[in-house]
Amino acid sequence: xxxxxxxxxxxxxxxxxxxxxxxxxxxxxxxxxxxxxxxxxxxxxxxxxxxxxxxxxxxxxxxxxxxxxxxxxxxxxxxxxxxxxxxxxxxxxxxxxxxxxxxxxxxxxxxxxxxxxxxxxxxxxxxxxxxxxxxxxxxxxxx
Numbered sequence: 001x002x003x004x005x006x007x008x009x010x011x012x013x014x015x016x017x018x019x020x021x022x023x024x025x026x027x028x029x030x031x032x033x034x035x036x037x038x039x040x041x042x043x044x045x046x047x048x049x050x051x052x053x054x055x056x057x058x059x060x061x062x063x064x065x066x067x068x069x070x071x072x073x074x075x076x077x078x079x080x081x082x083x084x085x086x087x088x089x090x091x092x093x094x095x096x097x098x099x100x101x102x103x104x105x106x107x108x109x110x111x112x113x114x115x116x117x118x119x120x121x122x123x124x125x126x127x128x129x130x131x132x133x134x135x136x137x138x139x140x141x142x143x
Contacts, residue, residue, distance in 0.1 A: 001122050003114070004044055006037040006055045012065065012074075014088040014096050021070035051121035058113055063095065079105050080135035082142045092142045108134040 011020050011029055020026055033056065044052035059065075063086045067073035076083040077095070084105045088096045095106050102110070112129045119126055 001049050003051045003053050004040040005053045006040055007033050008055045009033055012059060015100060017072045023070050026070055051117055053117055079131060092138050
């Protein structure tokens with residue numbers, strides 16, 4: 001079985017939050033990414049052994065996006081007592097590490113969602129990853 005992961009919109013990557021504030025620019029980016037994702041989705045719909053993970057929808061469902069003016073308008077994501085913000089830094093309250101990679105909470109929540117998709121699409125019966133299993137991975141000061 002294969003999971004095709006849609007393309008992420010780097011307009012939401014903390015390194016680029018100072019760019020592309022025009023709604024027209026953001027719409028152009030989205031149109032290009034939509035074309036890519038539609039092709040992946042068609043492949044997944046055509047073969048029961050293939051699933052599509054919509055990475056942009058996943059991110060938007062958690063952190064939100066930019067406001068109507070194109071400026072960052074993200075909301076924090078709560079995990080345990082930690083509120084994770086779409087910014088870069090090397091503490092767990094940042095969605096992204098300073099080097100640009102997804103942070104601990106981002107990866108853990110993404111893994112949760114991947115398990116849900118695998119079970120829904122392929123009926124694998126994998127035990128869901130619960131928040132209670134993730135929270136102990138956080139440094140004690142951030143639980």
